[in-house]
Amino acid sequence: MNNYDIPAGFRFSGVASGIKKSGKLDLGLIVSDQPAACAGVFTRNQVVAAPLLLTKPRVAKGKCQAILVNSGNANACTGSAGLEIAEASLNLLSRELQVPGNLISVASTGVIGEQLPFEPFIAGIPQLVKKMSVDQFSIVAEAMMTTDAFSKVASATEGGEQNYKILGLAKGAGMIHPNMATMLGFILTDAQVNPELLKSMLQQAVGKSFNSITVDGDTSTNDMVLLLANGAADSAMIEPDTHEAEIFSQHLDRVLLDLAKMIVRDGEGATKLVQVRVVGAESEESARIAARSVATSALVKTAFFGEDANWGRIIAAVGYSGIDIDPDRIDISFNQVPVAINGLAVGGEQEAKATKVLQLDEFVVTINLHQGSAESSYYTSDLSYEYIKINADYRT
Amino acid sequence: MNNYDIPAGFRFSGVASGIKKSGKLDLGLIVSDQPAACAGVFTRNQVVAAPLLLTKPRVAKGKCQAILVNSGNANACTGSAGLEIAEASLNLLSRELQVPGNLISVASTGVIGEQLPFEPFIAGIPQLVKKMSVDQFSIVAEAMMTTDAFSKVASATEGGEQNYKILGLAKGAGMIHPNMATMLGFILTDAQVNPELLKSMLQQAVGKSFNSITVDGDTSTNDMVLLLANGAADSAMIEPDTHEAEIFSQHLDRVLLDLAKMIVRDGEGATKLVQVRVVGAESEESARIAARSVATSALVKTAFFGEDANWGRIIAAVGYSGIDIDPDRIDISFNQVPVAINGLAVGGEQEAKATKVLQLDEFVVTINLHQGSAESSYYTSDLSYEYIKINADYRT
Numbered sequence: 018m019n020n021y022d023i024p025a026g027f028r029f030s031g032v033a034s035g036i037k038k039s040g041k042l043d044l045g046l047i048v049s050d051q052p053a054a055c056a057g058v059f060t061r062n063q064v065v066a067a068p069l070l071l072t073k074p075r076v077a078k079g080k081c082q083a084i085l086v087n088s089g090n091a092n093a094c095t096g097s098a099g100l101e102i103a104e105a106s107l108n109l110l111s112r113e114l115q116v117p118g119n120l121i122s123v124a125s126t127g128v129i130g131e132q133l134p135f136e137p138f139i140a141g142i143p144q145l146v147k148k149m150s151v152d153q154f155s156i157v158a159e160a161m162m163t164t165d166a167f168s169k170v171a172s173a174t175e176g177g178e179q180n181y182k183i184l185g186l187a188k189g190a191g192m193i194h195p196n197m198a199t200m201l202g203f204i205l206t207d208a209q210v211n212p213e214l215l216k217s218m219l220q221q222a223v224g225k226s227f228n229s230i231t232v233d234g235d236t237s238t239n240d241m242v243l244l245l246a247n248g249a250a251d252s253a254m255i256e257p258d259t260h261e262a263e264i265f266s267q268h269l270d271r272v273l274l275d276l277a278k279m280i281v282r283d284g285e286g287a288t289k290l291v292q293v294r295v296v297g298a299e300s301e302e303s304a305r306i307a308a309r310s311v312a313t314s315a316l317v318k319t320a321f322f323g324e325d326a327n328w329g330r331i332i333a334a335v336g337y338s339g340i341d342i343d344p345d346r347i348d349i350s351f352n353q354v355p356v357a358i359n360g361l362a363v364g365g366e367q368e369a370k371a372t373k374v375l376q377l378d379e380f381v382v383t384i385n386l387h388q389g390s391a392e393s394s395y396y397t398s399d400l401s402y403e404y405i406k407i408n409a410d411y412r413t
Numbered sequence: 414m415n416n417y418d419i420p421a422g423f424r425f426s427g428v429a430s431g432i433k434k435s436g437k438l439d440l441g442l443i444v445s446d447q448p449a450a451c452a453g454v455f456t457r458n459q460v461v462a463a464p465l466l467l468t469k470p471r472v473a474k475g476k477c478q479a480i481l482v483n484s485g486n487a488n489a490c491t492g493s494a495g496l497e498i499a500e501a502s503l504n505l506l507s508r509e510l511q512v513p514g515n516l517i518s519v520a521s522t523g524v525i526g527e528q529l530p531f532e533p534f535i536a537g538i539p540q541l542v543k544k545m546s547v548d549q550f551s552i553v554a555e556a557m558m559t560t561d562a563f564s565k566v567a568s569a570t571e572g573g574e575q576n577y578k579i580l581g582l583a584k585g586a587g588m589i590h591p592n593m594a595t596m597l598g599f600i601l602t603d604a605q606v607n608p609e610l611l612k613s614m615l616q617q618a619v620g621k622s623f624n625s626i627t628v629d630g631d632t633s634t635n636d637m638v639l640l641l642a643n644g645a646a647d648s649a650m651i652e653p654d655t656h657e658a659e660i661f662s663q664h665l666d667r668v669l670l671d672l673a674k675m676i677v678r679d680g681e682g683a684t685k686l687v688q689v690r691v692v693g694a695e696s697e698e699s700a701r702i703a704a705r706s707v708a709t710s711a712l713v714k715t716a717f718f719g720e721d722a723n724w725g726r727i728i729a730a731v732g733y734s735g736i737d738i739d740p741d742r743i744d745i746s747f748n749q750v751p752v753a754i755n756g757l758a759v760g761g762e763q764e765a766k767a768t769k770v771l772q773l774d775e776f777v778v779t780i781n782l783h784q785g786s787a788e789s790s791y792y793t794s795d796l797s798y799e800y801i802k803i804n805a806d807y808r809t
Contacts, residue, residue, distance in 0.1 A: 097581055333525060342459050362490070
């Protein structure tokens with residue numbers, strides 16, 4: 018547990034409040050000693066869960082001191098009753114913590130369309146406040162889990178003059194067509210960052226990580242990523258267009274990409290982590306569209322599960338992605354093994370070598386369009402029997 | 414076999430030529446005694462298989478007398494060698510049949526990226542020609558199968574003055590995100606139809622059937638639907654904007670919808686046929702987008718397999734479909750059982766009743782947006798363990 022770098026000035030706790038009938042952890046709390054600068058990225062789904070209706074306007078004001086998260090119930094499609102319960106839990110925490118309600122964010126994940134009970138919060142919130150501790154971040158990561166097979170934590174440290182840490186907690190399990198498993202991410206740093214810069218850096222980092230494992234816009238009713246910077250490390254303010262901003266951005270990107278890869282690896286029933294890398298594209302946007310088309314193809318993903326170097330399915334997924342291509346110039350390789358050159362099978366022993374690559378836990382599919390120099394990557398998993406089992410039985 | 418209505422003036426045959434290593438039927442032939450008026454709809458995938466490169470320009474000229482179809486190999490991503498083999502098979506058939514090559518269409522379905530061998534055609538084509546018979550249409554339907562669990566035939570008869578028949582043969586198995594399983598459809602009639610009308614009626618019928626089970630534009634490298642009208646019934650020419658055209662169109666729509674439903678029911682591993690019907694939409698287009706979003710959601714489809722009336726996944730799929738909605742006005746029902754009204758759970762005994770509906774082999778999900786009066790339907794299947802098995806092991 019001490020392999021992670023914990024930013025100063027944050028405390029954490031988690032309890033089993035009874036929202037999950039299994040008796041597992043289902044309520045988590047993150048508190049900063051001081052109000053932190055804050056930025057957020059939220060679902061683009063038009064069906065928005067109750068907690069987001071409260072959290073979005075609060076985060077928009079740029080300040081946050083505490084995050085309350087529950088699992089087991091998404092509090093989505095629950096109408097005005099659901100909104101009242103989210104508000105009541107926020108107000109209860111505000112009183113117990115002695116922190117103004119406008120500095121509290123709430124988040125939920127779990128089943129949609131069932132009313133969230135309030136009783137668990139009445140018992141759970143005082144316990145959460147009593148148990149807060151600087152090293153209990155992993156308990157919060159656990160309390161966020163739904164179909165997750167493991168909790169997700171990543172961190173980074175900047176030494177030297179700019180002495181700060183970044184800690185990321187996330188939940189989510191990758192999907193075929195990743196349109197509904199809620200993704201929550203809470204990123205905490207004791208650096209001091211210009212609030213506008215915080216926002217743009219978060220958006221950029223989310224684009225290259227969480228939004229490169231899910232289809233843009235095709236998000237759950239509950240997705241959110243919050244970034245809190247409380248300045249407790251006492252280092253100088255990080256300002257836009259500086260070397261320090263660039264370094265912070267690199268650390269942030271890495272923490273988010275680490276978390277995103279964990280989500281793919283924890284893909285419901287996933288056994289492999291595959292980077293789909295499109296190079297030689299006319300633009301980054303067209304590379305992204307092609308990579309996404311391949312990464313979300315159920316046929317490509319089942320071929321990965323079957324350890325079948327079926328590049329025909331890959332080239333077909335590029336073909337229907339919507340970007341302009343010249344099929345006769347496309348090269349495809351698995352790690353360093355070419356399986357198709359100029360749109361034709363390489364065949365022979367390359368096929369056997371490629372099959373060996375597919376037997377690995379983690380590999381890269383590179384698709385060269387030979388149209389330009391832009392590139393983009395999507396991260397995906399294979400599609401296995403387990404996926405069906407997990408999702409068919411989810412509510413039972 | 415005699416439950417189908419066979420149009421006059423067509424002959425059929427099928428053989429096992431050896432393209433399929435299993436020794437199953439893999440080569441089929443349809444021949445009209447006279448050149449027929451003809452229309453076609455083809456894949457929009459930019460990666461186009463060799464046979465389509467030959468068939469598309471021929472069909473565009475509006476005449477066709479014979480269709481040669483093989484299964485077991487798609488002859489896609491096979492470059493100039495693949496094109497030469499397609500041409501050679503077409504020329505061989507032309508000589509054997511004594512039918513000009515420009516009146517012959519060729520079609521292939523099967524694995525992508527492997528060279529199609531020519532030897533099977535050398536032995537197979539003379540046999541095909543020798544075996545032609547007026548009642549062997551079901552052999553052709555069998556010879557087109559790949560992962561299909563059953564062959565697909567549908568027909569219609571118009572009695573009275575306009576005395577003609579329509580016979581449809583198809584192959585294809587529905588998919589999660591139906592982006593690659595080749596769909597072939599050959600529709601034959603002995604009616605006499607104005608060639609321009611033939612084209613527009615086919616496009617319309619495909620839109621309401623085959624294109625309402627697959628995502629528009631997200632098609633395989635080999636998809637094609639051909640409609641041949643040979644006029645052998647000796648009834649009067651059907652002209653645009655007439656009562657006769659309307660009747661023909663209705664018969665055609667039904668034959669195609671019957672075939673499309675069979676494809677969904679034969680969805681790889683499917684156990685249920687579900688009509689996703691969006692009503693109360695502002696436009697047919699927005700209804701179609703919402704229906705497609707629900708029908709292609711892997712989470713919705715796994716819930717169907719789990720017989721779970723999980724309307725939360727359905728409303729979320731409408732929410733990310735991209736159309737403007739008011740979640741608080743949406744009603745959802747399974748057959749006649751309402752599970753959500755105004756975006757909220759109905760709960761109580763309705764949930765138990767809905768679960769009973771989900772246990773049926775076939776049911777309708779109706780989503781009322783309460784925004785207007787337009788509607789559209791998509792047909793989908795559930796997503797089961799079998800799907801993964803079939804597609805993971807496809808090439809092995």
